[in-house]
Each structure stands twice: as structure tokens, then as C-alpha cells.
Amino acid sequence: MKKLIAILFFALSLPSFAQDLNCRVQILSPQIQNTNKRPLEELQIAISEFLNNRKWANFELKPEERVDCNLVITLKSWDGGSNYQGEAQILSSRPVYGTSYNTTVLSLNDKNFDFSYTQGQPLDYSDQNYQNNLSSILAFYAYVIIGLDADTFGKMGGAPYYAKAQTVVNNAQNAAFAGWKAFEGLKNRYWLAENLNNKSFAPLRDILYTYHRLGLDVMSEDLNKGRKAIAESLPELAQLDKQKQGAMLNQVFFSAKADEIVDIFSKGNPMERTKVYNVMVDADPANTSKYEELKKLR
Incomplete structure (x- = not known):
């Protein structure tokens, strides 16, 4: 025993x-x-x-x-x-x-x-x-x-x-x-x-947190609040892409998120869609054809 x-x-x-x-x-x-x-x-x-x-x-x-x-x-x-x-x-x-x-x-x-x-x-x-x-x-x-x-x-x-x-x-x-x-x-x-x-890409890693934790995770309880958080985080992408044009991490983010960003903001108001369209075309011109959907919506 x-x-x-x-x-x-x-x-x-x-x-x-x-x-x-x-x-x-x-x-x-x-x-x-x-x-x-x-x-x-x-x-x-x-x-x-x-x-x-x-x-x-x-x-x-x-x-x-x-x-x-x-x-x-x-x-x-x-x-x-x-x-x-x-x-x-x-x-x-x-x-x-x-x-x-x-x-x-x-x-x-x-x-x-x-x-x-x-x-x-x-x-x-x-x-x-x-x-x-x-x-x-x-x-x-x-x-x-x-x-x-x-x-x-x-x-x-x-x-x-x-x-x-x-x-x-x-x-x-x-x-x-x-x-x-x-x-x-x-x-x-x-x-x-x-x-x-690389510390130069810290802003993109910040976006990962804001996009998911303060954006997507909030949308089930407050759609507009979550979407706004994502919209306000995206302009940093364009600035980062200018500094690190063609960088791999930028492309990894766009590959994962381009379609989803279009889907999220296709339900937004015209002003918000236009703002996001301008930001994303500037930051991610390779996927311009996807972001064009934001302009077609009424």
C-alpha cells in the first residue's frame, strides 16, 4: 500500500x-x-x-x-x-x-x-x-x-x-x-x-493589440466603439509603411487583415469608409482592388 x-x-x-x-x-x-x-x-x-x-x-x-x-x-x-x-x-x-x-x-x-x-x-x-x-x-x-x-x-x-x-x-x-x-x-x-x-516595428505590434483587444473583442458588445478603435489605429500603418516600405512584417499584417478590414468597415458610415479606404490604399497599395469595395458601397 x-x-x-x-x-x-x-x-x-x-x-x-x-x-x-x-x-x-x-x-x-x-x-x-x-x-x-x-x-x-x-x-x-x-x-x-x-x-x-x-x-x-x-x-x-x-x-x-x-x-x-x-x-x-x-x-x-x-x-x-x-x-x-x-x-x-x-x-x-x-x-x-x-x-x-x-x-x-x-x-x-x-x-x-x-x-x-x-x-x-x-x-x-x-x-x-x-x-x-x-x-x-x-x-x-x-x-x-x-x-x-x-x-x-x-x-x-x-x-x-x-x-x-x-x-x-x-x-x-x-x-x-x-x-x-x-x-x-x-x-x-x-x-x-x-x-x-526591431523596435521600429513597435507601432505595428501596438496595432495588433488595439485591433484585436480594443477593437474586435469589443464589437460584440459595442459595435461602433470597437470599429472606431480599429479605425483610429490604422493611420499608423501608412506612416510605418513609408518608413519601412515593403517590410515583411507590414506585408504579413496586410495578408492577414485586408479582407477583414473591408468586411468590418463595409458596415460603417460613408465618412468612416472613405477615411479607412484612403488610409489602406496609402499603406497597402498592393491590395487596392480589395479596398475599392469600400468606395462602391452606399
Whole structure:
């Protein structure tokens, strides 16, 4: 009896490894001719378990608080062994208070999702050093997703996770795979981490908080108040885009929010719609055709 009590006490004293992500992983291989797709199915399971069964956040999340996200990997080539080349779509969302609506927080396409993986290989990861490209990419986006989610609930709440994402980038500087280095382009993992940790982009992170916590989360109780908070936060986008034209973080925000902004203000008054239209066309000219809808409404 004493032995049983000791075992139970030991089990209850073990640390709790709560899950932080609720990530749906999908691997598509339309260009792969290999008829044996079993290794791809196992790879999909391995990635899902790696993301969903690890502790990424610095605080405990209840099961219903886990961050919803999607990772869709489209393979362009596979040698039938351990070498894969592809790209990935990374999406994350969070619920809006008082509604059944989930708002997109991150929508990003990574065109350098290349890695080596042997069937049955355990996916190991350490913040201390680079072990393999697949686990490093997955850890990087896990930290970015958690960080962005935290920024929408508390001002600058994502800072610890962006620092960890930066550590992943730093550790991968000697990797043989693309996506980690500054000179490889302006829209890769290096620049996303740089922007998220750069104080020059603090205004955009402030907007993330105002937009979600003081805007969307308020709209179920006071539609006009929530919409006004969002409208008043947006002019900062145009100013930031002038200072950091074409910056990756700006584009990440517009990719996630352009359609939603049109939807939110399509229900506003003409003066408000015109104001938002002018701001967004100035800040995000690439999506002008979407914002034109605000001018068509009467």
C-alpha cells in the first residue's frame, strides 16, 4: 500500500507538459510521382506531434486556449528517400470575444520549406543549437505563432517568443538550407524575426493589440466603439509603411487583415469608409482592388 501511495505521489509531482498549439498539418504532393506515399503520411504525423505535443509558451494554456493554426506543406520534389523540397502556407487565428468568429492573425507563405528527414526519425529540437532544418523551421513558426497571439491579448506580449524565434535564426546561420540569411531576400525567416524584434516595428505590434483587444473583442458588445478603435489605429500603418516600405512584417499584417478590414468597415458610415479606404490604399497599395469595395458601397 505504501509503495502504491509513493508511486501515485511521484506521478502527481511530475511537471505538466500542457499543449500550446492546436495545429492541423497537411502534406500535399501533387507533383510527386512516387506511388508509395506511406513515408509522407508518417512525416505528416511526426510534424503534427512535434508541434502539438511540445511546450512552447511560458505560461499554462487551458485546452480551449490552445492557439489554432494550420500548416500546409506542398512538396515540389522528393527523391524517395530523405530529401524534400517544397513550400508551406502557415495560418493562425484566435477567437473573438463574445462571438463564434475566429480572426486570422498570421497568413504567410514560406517558399523555402526544404529539409532532410528519414522515415521514423525522431524530430529533436533544442534552443541551444541547430540540429536539423525541419525541426528548426517548425520551432521558428511555433514561436512566431505564439508570439503574435500573445501580442493580440497584451501589449508587447509576444516579445519573449520573438526573442526565441531570433535564437532559432541565429543558430541556423550555417545551415545549408535557404530562408535563414539576410542576403537571401527580404521576405524570409531572417527578416520576419528581425522585424518582430526591431523596435521600429513597435507601432505595428501596438496595432495588433488595439485591433484585436480594443477593437474586435469589443464589437460584440459595442459595435461602433470597437470599429472606431480599429479605425483610429490604422493611420499608423501608412506612416510605418513609408518608413519601412515593403517590410515583411507590414506585408504579413496586410495578408492577414485586408479582407477583414473591408468586411468590418463595409458596415460603417460613408465618412468612416472613405477615411479607412484612403488610409489602406496609402499603406497597402498592393491590395487596392480589395479596398475599392469600400468606395462602391452606399
